[in-house]
Amino acid sequence: MPDVGDSVTATLTVTPADNTTSATLAVTAPDGTVSNPAAGTADGGTTWTASLTYTAAGLWRLSWTVTGTGASRQHEVVAVAPAPPTMADVRSYATTTQLADYLHAAPPVDAVQLLERATRLLDSDFLKAAVYDVDDDGMPTDTDVKAAFAEAVCSQVEFWGEVGVETDVSGPLQGVAIGSVNLQFGAGDNRSSPDYYAPGISRALANVPADKLRWVAFTGGNGW
Incomplete structure (x- = not known):
């Protein structure tokens, strides 16, 4: 090609x-x-x-x-095909160096694309109800929050490396608890197990001090 x-x-x-x-x-x-x-x-x-x-x-x-x-x-x-993107071309909570350090191995050749995709997933499916300090580009500024988000997206890329990069066939997020917050998207017959998401995502977010990353009540079309 x-x-x-x-x-x-x-x-x-x-x-x-x-x-x-x-x-x-x-x-x-x-x-x-x-x-x-x-x-x-x-x-x-x-x-x-x-x-x-x-x-x-x-x-x-x-x-x-x-x-x-x-x-x-x-x-x-x-x-x-487009020219392969660099980290400067995408929005990502982690770099390929951070991914390599997390994996204790060389990152996959499409690591930039995977990190970008994992960042979009984190934004859309986990951080809708999150409140934290950001810069003008909407990126976290606190060291602990940045580290947690980096760990979360690296965990998701590692997960994809094991199960393959799938489309959203499992439906919306269901039943993930982060501290005292319980996130559950969807209701009724559309419920399915959240096997599209790396378990490490919720663990990474749960480790952030509550005064740096907090969660607010939200009622929207996805049934939270």
Whole structure:
């Protein structure tokens, strides 16, 4: 799979072909922009090539139109990956160094993406009712809180390493107790075990002093 910024040579083989064969290439970028890189042949019309550069992540469509002998239309869809993110590109409560220290092992190559995902999970499923000091970017400022959040997301990444990164098939969080606070999302027939979440998350949050991380009553659409 090519990455953003890769320059490639698109190739088309036409059979049969002769000196009446002609081929053009239309390249449709993910945003719908169409370009027509110059196509040429060096063997009398059998093999056609064109150079292009993938400038954005997403799906690119390469459409060849052949006229003359071998007339046809051929399409190819190419999936282009974004450049791998760095820690500066994502919102995360832990760095890859902290993850490596937590695991006592080298982090996975997709650690940045996993830490970002674990941070989103912590925000959406655990911290809705939490009150703590933050900076202008919404990140915790207290040392104990920062350490707990880092431990929590590292625990979740470790958990995914054992069970695989799954989608939210287990439903909303159910029955997690943090100190005197009992968090239970959902009700009735939609209840299921919270096996999507690392057990270490609640343990990490429970260790923060109450004057630095407190929990407020909340009534919302998820049934807390």
